[in-house]
Amino acid sequence: MTRIIHIQIDDSQAPPATPEMEQERRVAIFDLIEDNSFAVPGRDGQPAPQGPFRVDLCIRERRLVFDVTAEQGDKVAEFHLSLGPFRQVVKDYFQICQSYFDAVKRLPPAQIEAIDMARRGIHNEGARTLQERLEGKAELDIDTARRLFTLICALVPQG
Numbered sequence: 203m204t205r206i207i208h209i210q211i212d213d214s215q216a217p218p219a220t221p222e223m224e225q226e227r228r229v230a231i232f233d234l235i236e237d238n239s240f241a242v243p244g245r246d247g248q249p250a251p252q253g254p255f256r257v258d259l260c261i262r263e264r265r266l267v268f269d270v271t272a273e274q275g276d277k278v279a280e281f282h283l284s285l286g287p288f289r290q291v292v293k294d295y296f297q298i299c300q301s302y303f304d305a306v307k308r309l310p311p312a313q314i315e316a317i318d319m320a321r322r323g324i325h326n327e328g329a330r331t332l333q334e335r336l337e338g339k340a341e342l343d344i345d346t347a348r349r350l351f352t353l354i355c356a357l358v359p360q361g
Contacts, residue, residue, distance in 0.1 A: 204241035205254050206346075207273060209234060212260035213356050222303045223356065230352035238346040242270060242279050243338070251278040259350075261285070261357050268340070281339045285358060288335075291328045292358045295351075298324050325351065 209231060213219075219227065240257075244250040255278060258269040266288070268281040298321045305314045329347035332354065336342065342350070 206238050206240045206257050207254040208256040210258045211353055215261055216357055226352055227356050230349045234349040239343040240346055241341045283335050287331055292355050295324045
C-alpha cells in the first residue's frame with residue numbers, strides 16, 4: 203500500500219489563511235486522502251518500508267519537514283527540505299491565486315479561465331519542484347505532488 207492515509211499540517215507558525223486558501227487546503231487534503239501515490243524507497247540495502255503512511259508536514263528551523271510514519275505509528279522517515287527552491291513558486295502561486303479569487307468576483311468567464319490556466323501552470327511548476335526535491339527520498343505521482351504543494355503553500359511564510 204504505497205499511499206498516504208492521513209496527513210497532518212502544523213501551520214501554527216504560518217499567518218492565518220484567507221477563507222479561499224483554507225478551502226483550497228481542505229479540498230487538497232480530501233483529494234489527497236482519496237487518491238494518492240506515495241512510497242519511500244529502501245535505503246542502505248534495506249527493503250522499502252511498507253505503507254500505508256501517515257505524514258506530518260511542518261516548518262522547523264526554516265526547513266520544510268516531512269515526518270513519515272507507518273499506519274501504526276512506527277517512524278519510517280523524516281525529510282528536511284530547504285525552503286529556498288519553493289519560495290519564488292509559492293510567491294507566484296499566491297499572487298495568481300489572489301488574481302483568480304478577485305477575477306471570479308468581477309470578470310467574465312473567458313478572462314477567469316485564462317487566469318486559471320496560468321494558476322494551474324504555476325501549480326504544476328511547484329509540484330515538479332517538490333518531486334525533484336524528494337527524489338531518492340520519496341516517490342510520488344504528479345497529482346499527489348500537486349496536492350502536497352497546495353499544503354506546503356499553507357506553511358511557507360509570505361513576505
